[in-house]
Amino acid sequence: xxGRRIGVFVCHCGGNISDYVDVAKVRExxxxxxxxxxxxxxxxxxxxxxxQDMVQAIRDQRLDGLVVASCSPKLHTFTFxxxxxxxxxxxxxxxxxxxxxxxxxxxxxxxAGATEKxxxxxxxxxxxxxxxLPLDPIEVETTPKTxxxxxxxxxxxxxxxxxxxxxxxxxxxxxxxxxxxVARFGAMYPHQRKGWELVDQLAAQxxxxxxxxxxxxAELTAKSGSFGNYRTEVRINREVPETIQLDVGSIVVSTGxxxxxPAVGEYGYGIDGVLTLPEFKAxxxxxxxELSYNGRKVSTVAYIYCVGSRQPDGxxxxxxxxxxxxxxxxxxxxxxxxxxxxxxxxxxxxxxGKYELMYTESRERGSVYMKFPEEAPPAVARGADGRLTVxxxxxxxxxxxxxxxxxLVVLVTGMVPxxxxxxxxxxxxxxxxxxxxxxxxxxxxxxxxxxxxxxxAGTCQGPKNSSESVASGLAAVTQSAAxxxxxxxxxxxxxxxxxxxxxxxxxRCEETCPYAAVSRAHSDGRDVAQIDxxxxxxxxxxxxxxxxxxxxxxxxxxAQIRAMIDRLVEVSTA
Amino acid sequence: xxxxxxxxxxxxxxxxGDVDVSACFSCGNCTAVCPLAQSDGTFxxxxxxxxxxGMKDALLSSKELWTCYHCGLCSDTCPTEADPGxxxxxxxxxxxxxxxxxxxxxxxxxxxxxxxxxxILLALFFALFMYASHGPQxxxxxxxxxxxxxxxxxxxxxxxMVIVALAGLAGIATMALGISRRERSRRQAGDGAARGGLxxxxxxxxxxxxxxxxxYRADCATVQxxxxxxxRRWLIHAATMWGFLGLLLATVLDYGLALLGVKATxxxxxxxxxxxxxxxxxxxxxxYGVTMFIVDRLRHDGQAARRxxxxxxxxxxxLWITGVTGFLVxxxxxLPQAPAWGYWVFLLHVSVAMELxxxxxxxxxxxAVYRPVALYFLARTDQTAxxxx
Numbered sequence: 001x002x003g004r005r006i007g008v009f010v011c012h013c014g015g016n017i018s019d020y021v022d023v024a025k026v027r028e029x030x031x032x033x034x035x036x037x038x039x040x041x042x043x044x045x046x047x048x049x050x051x052q053d054m055v056q057a058i059r060d061q062r063l064d065g066l067v068v069a070s071c072s073p074k075l076h077t078f079t080f081x082x083x084x085x086x087x088x089x090x091x092x093x094x095x096x097x098x099x100x101x102x103x104x105x106x107x108x109x110x111x112a113g114a115t116e117k118x119x120x121x122x123x124x125x126x127x128x129x130x131x132x133l134p135l136d137p138i139e140v141e142t143t144p145k146t147x148x149x150x151x152x153x154x155x156x157x158x159x160x161x162x163x164x165x166x167x168x169x170x171x172x173x174x175x176x177x178x179x180x181x182v183a184r185f186g187a188m189y190p191h192q193r194k195g196w197e198l199v200d201q202l203a204a205q206x207x208x209x210x211x212x213x214x215x216x217x218a219e220l221t222a223k224s225g226s227f228g229n230y231r232t233e234v235r236i237n238r239e240v241p242e243t244i245q246l247d248v249g250s251i252v253v254s255t256g257x258x259x260x261x262p263a264v265g266e267y268g269y270g271i272d273g274v275l276t277l278p279e280f281k282a283x284x285x286x287x288x289x290e291l292s293y294n295g296r297k298v299s300t301v302a303y304i305y306c307v308g309s310r311q312p313d314g315x316x317x318x319x320x321x322x323x324x325x326x327x328x329x330x331x332x333x334x335x336x337x338x339x340x341x342x343x344x345x346x347x348x349x350x351x352x353g354k355y356e357l358m359y360t361e362s363r364e365r366g367s368v369y370m371k372f373p374e375e376a377p378p379a380v381a382r383g384a385d386g387r388l389t390v391x392x393x394x395x396x397x398x399x400x401x402x403x404x405x406x407x408l409v410v411l412v413t414g415m416v417p418x419x420x421x422x423x424x425x426x427x428x429x430x431x432x433x434x435x436x437x438x439x440x441x442x443x444x445x446x447x448x449x450x451x452x453x454x455x456x457a458g459t460c461q462g463p464k465n466s467s468e469s470v471a472s473g474l475a476a477v478t479q480s481a482a483x484x485x486x487x488x489x490x491x492x493x494x495x496x497x498x499x500x501x502x503x504x505x506x507x508r509c510e511e512t513c514p515y516a517a518v519s520r521a522h523s524d525g526r527d528v529a530q531i532d533x534x535x536x537x538x539x540x541x542x543x544x545x546x547x548x549x550x551x552x553x554x555x556x557x558x559a560q561i562r563a564m565i566d567r568l569v570e571v572s573t574a
Numbered sequence: 575x576x577x578x579x580x581x582x583x584x585x586x587x588x589x590x591g592d593v594d595v596s597a598c599f600s601c602g603n604c605t606a607v608c609p610l611a612q613s614d615g616t617f618x619x620x621x622x623x624x625x626x627x628g629m630k631d632a633l634l635s636s637k638e639l640w641t642c643y644h645c646g647l648c649s650d651t652c653p654t655e656a657d658p659g660x661x662x663x664x665x666x667x668x669x670x671x672x673x674x675x676x677x678x679x680x681x682x683x684x685x686x687x688x689x690x691x692x693x694i695l696l697a698l699f700f701a702l703f704m705y706a707s708h709g710p711q712x713x714x715x716x717x718x719x720x721x722x723x724x725x726x727x728x729x730x731x732x733x734x735m736v737i738v739a740l741a742g743l744a745g746i747a748t749m750a751l752g753i754s755r756r757e758r759s760r761r762q763a764g765d766g767a768a769r770g771g772l773x774x775x776x777x778x779x780x781x782x783x784x785x786x787x788x789x790y791r792a793d794c795a796t797v798q799x800x801x802x803x804x805x806r807r808w809l810i811h812a813a814t815m816w817g818f819l820g821l822l823l824a825t826v827l828d829y830g831l832a833l834l835g836v837k838a839t840x841x842x843x844x845x846x847x848x849x850x851x852x853x854x855x856x857x858x859x860x861x862y863g864v865t866m867f868i869v870d871r872l873r874h875d876g877q878a879a880r881r882x883x884x885x886x887x888x889x890x891x892x893l894w895i896t897g898v899t900g901f902l903v904x905x906x907x908x909l910p911q912a913p914a915w916g917y918w919v920f921l922l923h924v925s926v927a928m929e930l931x932x933x934x935x936x937x938x939x940x941x942a943v944y945r946p947v948a949l950y951f952l953a954r955t956d957q958t959a960x961x962x963x
Contacts, residue, residue, distance in 0.1 A: 300581050329710040341581035364597050366584070368626050393575055396600045397623040400632070420726075 003132050007038035007063045008122065009054060011045035011070035013100055020104040022115040022446035026069070029119040033126050037061055040482040045070045051083050065129040066094040069122045072101045090134035092555055097125035097423040124564040131560045137490040141536045143227030143249040144168060144487065146480045147222055149423070152180025153466050154458030154473035156202040161477035162252075163211040166196075167484055170246050171206065178203050178216065178257050182466055184278075189358060194285075195466075198481060217494045220381040223251075225425050226534040227452040228489045250453040251483040252476045253437065255423065257415040257459040260308030260315070267304050267411050268380025273388050276307075277322060277329070280410045284329055286328065288336040293408055297342060301333060302406040304369030304378050304389045305346040309414035317434050319414025324355040326412045327362045334365040342367040343404050345378050345392050362492045370394040370402075373525035380409050415463040427454055436462045447476045455479050495536040496543060503528040509542035509551060518542065579628035587625050589673065589684040591664025592722040592881055595622045597654040604648035609793040610641055615952065616660035617641070622664055633865055635671050635752035639665055640941070640948030643807075646877020659877050667885060669938045673745040679936040686884035693888055693929065694854040700925035704730070716902070716912040717841045718920050727924055734932045741935040746947055753951050772954070779950035787812055804868060805879065814863030814893070815942075820856025821900070823850050842907055854904070861897040864890055889938040892930045898922035 005142040010026050012018035016137070021335065023041045031039035038057050042050045045068055055064065066089065068080050073096040081091035099118040107114040145168035148155045156178065159169045184193025206212050215236060221243065222233035228249050236242045259278050269276070273293065273326075275283065283293065291298045303326050309319045312458055323346075330342050344367055351359040363369065370392060378392035383405075391403045417435035424431065429449055430438045437456045437471035440448045447455045458469035458474040483489060496517075505527035510518040515537055529550075531542075543551045543558070552558060584596065598619075605611045605619040617638040624633040632641070642662045649659040671680040682689035694771065709720045719727075724815045782788050790808045803809065833837045843850050867891050870879040899919050906916025934940060 363599060366596050369629060394627055397627055400629065402579050402627060403576045404579040
């Protein structure tokens with residue numbers, strides 16, 4: 001493609017760039033570069049009006065290359081690809097040059113140097129664009145089915161949501177019955193509906209939907225294939241275990257949490273009458289009439305918060321749900337027997353949002369809240385008279401040390417990640433330092449993972465209450481729909497390609513590929529490497545390893561990179 | 575040292591006043607706005623906290639409980655409408671009942687119907703007891719002591735005084751020991767100021783603060799300024815207190831004059847005669863003060879009078895009856911013809927006055943001794959705090 005017609009737009013970014021980079025000088029320096037027919041400066045390249053001007057320039061000047069020198073490609077790659085598309089130009093003929101993050105912001109002390117660097121970067125960008133080729137997105141047909149792993153409240157609700165938008169669902173549950181944690185809970189905030197009633201209701205809805213197939217006592221054991229088309233193996237643990245194959249387009253992981261199990265002796269755990277929050281909830285939910293433990297009436301309960309959460313040398317995170325769950329439990333106790341004295345020993349109370357009302361009600365019903373210092377946690381002991389005592393300091397009462405006689409001590413234990421080595425091995429999901437599955441971005445892409453088409457929802461991603469879990473489950477439904485509802489997925493064509501004629505099959509590319517996109521194939525009686533464009537992520541890891549130089553990365557070909565380097569070197573030595 | 579929490583302390587205190595501080599979340603607005611709270615002894619937040627967490631000993635050994643005059647600024651300001659001022663009043667009632675070991679005070683406070691019954695029966699008992707020894711009712715002149723023998727009243731009075739003194743001293747000792755122990759441990763912990771001079775503290779507690787009502791007048795003025803001067807709480811309290819003390823003094827002087835043979839008790843004298851003049855002026859002050867207190871409570875006027883417990887009424891009614899019957903007896907004494915009702919009013923006057931004195935340690939009246947004790951401890955820390963400035 002000799003005799004290209006390239007347009008260059010250099011952005012002020014409203015001063016972010018132009019305060020340090022002489023934008024006009026950059027334009028002057030590149031306007032006579034080979035093939036450049038348009039060179040402009042703009043106040044904001046991303047502004048609607050400027051985009052219109054660019055579209056107009058591309059059409060009027062019949063441009064077949066576009067260089068925008070502005071901010072990071074992370075921000076506006078898709079913006080300017082859109083501009084190209086609207087003007088009828090192939091979007092891959094456009095190059096983004098970053099003269100903000102990598103130039104003006106980094107060299108505020110040296111405007112002259114920054115300007116020189118900008119000129120070099122733009123020239124390199126032009127060099128790359130001169131060799132750019134029109135590319136088309138890779139289209140992959142997708143399987144309109146989703147596998148949901150874990151049938152707790154999140155998985156159940158997600159399965160229903162998926163079925164309701166017309167996707168087939170395989171709901172895989174490791175336990176023999178559905179419902180997870182919520183199925184064990186009694187009355188829940190705010191409607192006082194019982195957890196098992198909610199689960200029964202969801203399970204009934206699942207049964208009514210023919211698009212959903214439920215597998216209990218089932219585990220995912222293998223996964224292969226590529227984005228939009230995964231082949232999985234599921235082992236069903238019956239008396240005679242059986243393995244079945246299921247083809248799905250996406251996977252929603254909603255495997256939930258474990259509760260923190262205190263060590264024996266931690267806050268008196270192990271002493272009779274010292275319970276964890278789930279143990280206490282079970283006692284409470286099974287109580288009829290007044291609260292009693294081991295046949296004895298309970299008249300004083302002491303709760304110790306943040307057990308196993310927010311520990312400097314343990315789980316550093318806050319488990320979010322425990323404050324509200326405990327405050328709610330204390331209201332349940334008050335409903336059961338109004339005379340029970342309840343002491344809440346806390347570090348911080350986090351009954352955010354509407355739970356604040358519950359906290360107020362709990363105080364009004366006589367619960368006493370005492371704040372202990374982090375460095376002096378409460379001590380639990382069984383006294384000589386056989387009664388449990390909790391000794392604590394109350395920062396709200398001049399730090400006074402107080403011994404509370406209690407019939408029950410409840411350790412408010414938080415959430416910990418579930419140990420699930422098999423699943424992690426199969427899905428290759430990354431895990432954060434807290435042990436929970438990692439999302440791509442906590443705010444912007446909260447249910448997506450780096451493995452395309454594998455989504456995480458509910459508490460396997462991090463501590464959540466049940467409503468937050470369901471919300472994230474439904475977010476995963478939406479993401480699945482975005483992937484699968486079109487029937488085809490468009491993938492970036494910026495992938496590696498093999499020149500079969502040059503390939504001598506040494507296997508290095510196959511070894512290095514982190515996505516298993518490379519396989520050995522036959523071509524003209526020879527073994528050659530073959531790259532599945534649907535699996536390749538375009539990371540470029542294979543290209544430099546190839547001894548024959550047979551691998552090229554589309555959009556970043558060796559020729560393009562060399563041309564960029566040549567132009568940079570030429571300028572800097574000049 | 576670890577204090578043992580007493581679960582249920584707050585609900586116990588609730589029996590002493592219809593207040594609910596469980597909504598309190600310890601923000602401390604009440605303490606910040608209180609004109610009397612000072613760095614050495616903050617309240618009401620801290621007192622509420624003691625009650626919430628069950629620190630009974632700390633609550634009862636807090637002098638701060640008694641340095642509050644219930645101006646109500648805290649209750650006006652409280653964001654959770656927990657009525658800290660009302661709580662302080664209830665906690666004082668609880669303290670009076672706790673300093674008293676006979677549990678009579680507790681009964682009087684927590685079982686108002688029974689308490690009122692006891693009060694009425696006790697007055698009836700005194701009346702019957704004295705009437706049992708009655709003599710003739712002279713129609714020519716009001717010969718009160720021929721009707722009820724003076725010696726009988728005197729001896730009964732002495733017995734009542736001894737009982738009251740013993741009960742009162744026991745209460746004061748319980749309270750003073752508690753506060754003193756607490757203040758000592760606070761000083762040892764480096765929290766709170768060292769002790770100041772004893773005599774000066776006594777003067778400040780009894781003279782300046784109790785009789786002079788310095789803080790009551792000056793520091794709690796914010797809320798009172800909204801009222802005309804003659805209806806301000808400090809003034810009607812002063813009228814009541816000084817009226818009561820004036821009457822007590824006039825009675826003692828009258829008795830002394832009788833012992834010296836100058837003038838027989840109950841014999842008519844001119845209006846300017848010193849003891850009669852003192853008695854009359856003091857009586858007017860007492861009736862004015864008590865009447866205004868009653869009016870405030872009937873109108874629910876001001877935070878302190880917004881809610882009235884039976885115990886508030888018992889004290890006011892007994893004082894009012896004592897004052898008014900006293901005046902009626904005086905009028906009867908100076909009428910040209912002795913009216914028959916004069917003798918019956920006299921019997922009522924003596925019975926109620928005796929009951930008032932006897933019940934003093936077991937009812938609201940007890941604040942008259944507990945407040946000065948607390949103010950004494952406050953003055954001792956106060957002086958050193960000022961000396962250090």
